[in-house]
Amino acid sequence: MRLAWREALLAFRRAPVLSALSITTIAFSLFAFGLFGLVALNIRNALVQVEERVEVRAFIVDGTPAEVTSTALGDIAAFPEVLSAKMVSPEQALERARKELGEFSDVFDPGILPASIDVRMKNGHRDPATVKAVAERIRTYDFVDDVRFGEEWVEKLYRIRNLATLVGIVLGLTFASVAVIIIGSTIRMAVLARAREISVMRLVGATDGFIRSPFLIEGALKGLLGGLLALGLSALANSVISKFVFRADFFDAKFAVAGVLAGALIGLLGSAVSVGRHLRDV
Amino acid sequence: MIRFTHVTKVFPRTGTALSDVSLNINKGEFVFLTGPSGAGKSTILKLIFLEERPTNGEVKVGNISSATARGRDVPRLRRKLGVVFQDFRLLEDRTVEANVAFALEVTGAPQSVIGPKVSRLLTQVGLGAKATSLPRELSGGEQQRVAIARALANDPQVLIADEPTGNLDDRATRGVLQLLRDINNAGTAIIMATHDLELTKREGFRVLEVNRGQLVFDSAEPNGPAKAGI
Numbered sequence: 280m281r282l283a284w285r286e287a288l289l290a291f292r293r294a295p296v297l298s299a300l301s302i303t304t305i306a307f308s309l310f311a312f313g314l315f316g317l318v319a320l321n322i323r324n325a326l327v328q329v330e331e332r333v334e335v336r337a338f339i340v341d342g343t344p345a346e347v348t349s350t351a352l353g354d355i356a357a358f359p360e361v362l363s364a365k366m367v368s369p370e371q372a373l374e375r376a377r378k379e380l381g382e383f384s385d386v387f388d389p390g391i392l393p394a395s396i397d398v399r400m401k402n403g404h405r406d407p408a409t410v411k412a413v414a415e416r417i418r419t420y421d422f423v424d425d426v427r428f429g430e431e432w433v434e435k436l437y438r439i440r441n442l443a444t445l446v447g448i449v450l451g452l453t454f455a456s457v458a459v460i461i462i463g464s465t466i467r468m469a470v471l472a473r474a475r476e477i478s479v480m481r482l483v484g485a486t487d488g489f490i491r492s493p494f495l496i497e498g499a500l501k502g503l504l505g506g507l508l509a510l511g512l513s514a515l516a517n518s519v520i521s522k523f524v525f526r527a528d529f530f531d532a533k534f535a536v537a538g539v540l541a542g543a544l545i546g547l548l549g550s551a552v553s554v555g556r557h558l559r560d561v
Numbered sequence: 562m563i564r565f566t567h568v569t570k571v572f573p574r575t576g577t578a579l580s581d582v583s584l585n586i587n588k589g590e591f592v593f594l595t596g597p598s599g600a601g602k603s604t605i606l607k608l609i610f611l612e613e614r615p616t617n618g619e620v621k622v623g624n625i626s627s628a629t630a631r632g633r634d635v636p637r638l639r640r641k642l643g644v645v646f647q648d649f650r651l652l653e654d655r656t657v658e659a660n661v662a663f664a665l666e667v668t669g670a671p672q673s674v675i676g677p678k679v680s681r682l683l684t685q686v687g688l689g690a691k692a693t694s695l696p697r698e699l700s701g702g703e704q705q706r707v708a709i710a711r712a713l714a715n716d717p718q719v720l721i722a723d724e725p726t727g728n729l730d731d732r733a734t735r736g737v738l739q740l741l742r743d744i745n746n747a748g749t750a751i752i753m754a755t756h757d758l759e760l761t762k763r764e765g766f767r768v769l770e771v772n773r774g775q776l777v778f779d780s781a782e783p784n785g786p787a788k789a790g791i
């Protein structure tokens with residue numbers, strides 16, 4: 280093992296440019312994941328706050344008997360997706376509108392606003408599709424005039440989040456495969472440069488695993504360094520955005536560690552594939 | 562300990578290198594393998610240390626058979642053998658002692674064992690004073706001694722030498738042969754390939770002669786057919 284580590288570290292000195300290139304591409308790969316991951320994360324966090332306010336509001340036809348609405352209220356509250364349903368009288372609606380609109384409240388005449396049933400969705404059922412489904416179900420009641428919910432902008436936010444996630448994954452995977460290829464060719468050159476040494480190792484009875492281990496360590500170390508670099512870049516990007524644009528959230532520690540380990544894994548993968556292929560030629 | 566049973570080796574590009582070779586080598590023997598260049602000597606040695614596998618027939622070394630050996634049996638076998646070549650195959654960027662230590666390191670020997678063992682081996686081959694030299698600072702004979710020390714590092718039962726004196730002058734050749742004799746006296750079997758017939762006659766050891774891929778003479782059975790090994 281000592282020998283394997285020594286050889287792995289020597290490899291960095293033997294090919295400093297290629298090593299730096301390998302580390303950088305892994306870093307870019309993970310940085311792409313990280314950057315778009317941060318966008319997705321922050322949109323998600325924003326959505327959680329928005330979603331908590333997501334309501335379906337069903338306006339009720341004037342003159343609907345109270346028994347009818349209160350039965351319906353019970354039914355709606357019993358929907359599995361629904362957290363609560365409550366009756367809002369025209370007076371309460373006016374009150375709320377006044378509070379929300381402040382100085383313009385005078386434009387409202389009492390009686391201008393219809394009564395409504397305000398429905399709050401359970402956590403986990405606040406995505407556009409579910410909200411819409413519930414709204415449509417409520418719309419089927421005869422006494423319901425119109426149903427409103429924040430469909431458009433919720434959907435838009437969702438779409439941005441999905442796009443950010445997708446872009447992050449595509450860019451990240453592209454860089455990751457470039458990294459695997461670069462690491463692979465670095466390892467190939469290292470294997471060929473050490474062909475004589477490897478043949479002597481074989482001659483004196485070194486196992487394939489032993490011969491392979493310095494190359495694997497080399498790859499994993501590069502990946503680890505790339506991962507740390509990516510984490511640093513992501514943190515930097517995050518703090519710049521937080522300072523100049525808006526206060527953005529950063530990954531939690533578990534996710535950061537997983538990202539760095541993913542770097543090590545990319546490096547390990549690149550070298551494992553290459554070393555397996557090229558040891559056969561030596 | 563080493564047994565060839567009807568061994569044939571065909572190379573895809575160059576054709577038949579060995580045909581129907583059977584032989585038997587015992588523990589502690591000293592055997593010369595001789596014959597003209599291209600006869601198949603190196604191929605026989607490569608079959609012994611599993612660098613090549615027979616096309617037909619079986620090569621058995623100790624309890625490892627070419628017919629059943631798997632990838633991980635190869636290093637296991639090589640630790641029981643030592644191999645030296647005409648061109649020494651030393652690592653040029655390492656000192657003499659590092660070259661010898663290398664053979665111990667790759668088999669996972671602890672550092673506390675490696676140090677003393679390397680200096681004992683270098684003393685044994687007469688190079689105690691050159692431990693920190695680089696290979697290029699040594700004569701051919703000295704480099705071959707380093708290679709022999711490395712081959713002995715894992716206490717092999719057999720030392721395989723392919724033309725070990727091929728690059729050496731007379732004096733160095735005699736020195737290396739004396740060293741091999743000493744090693745053999747200590748109990749290690751030696752199989753040495755050489756195209757130098759004179760050299761094999763001088764020593765009085767067993768001689769196997771190959772020609773065009775066939776075993777044509779075995780001094781252990783001078784009258785019988787060369788295929789008597791089975």
Ligand SMILES: Nc1ncnc2c1ncn2[C@@H]1O[C@H](COP(=O)(O)OP(=O)(O)O)[C@@H](O)[C@H]1O
Nearest residue numbers: 572574575578597598599600601602603604605
């Ligand atoms: N790896 C190889 N590939 C193809 N042909 C080979 C290979 N090794 C040896 N041969 C052929 O096998 C024959 C015997 O070679 P070798 O055993 O090296 O002879 P020797 O050691 O007696 O000089 C030669 O004709 C040589 O060309």
Ligand SMILES: [Mg+2]
Nearest residue numbers: 602603604723
């Ligand atoms: Mg030869």
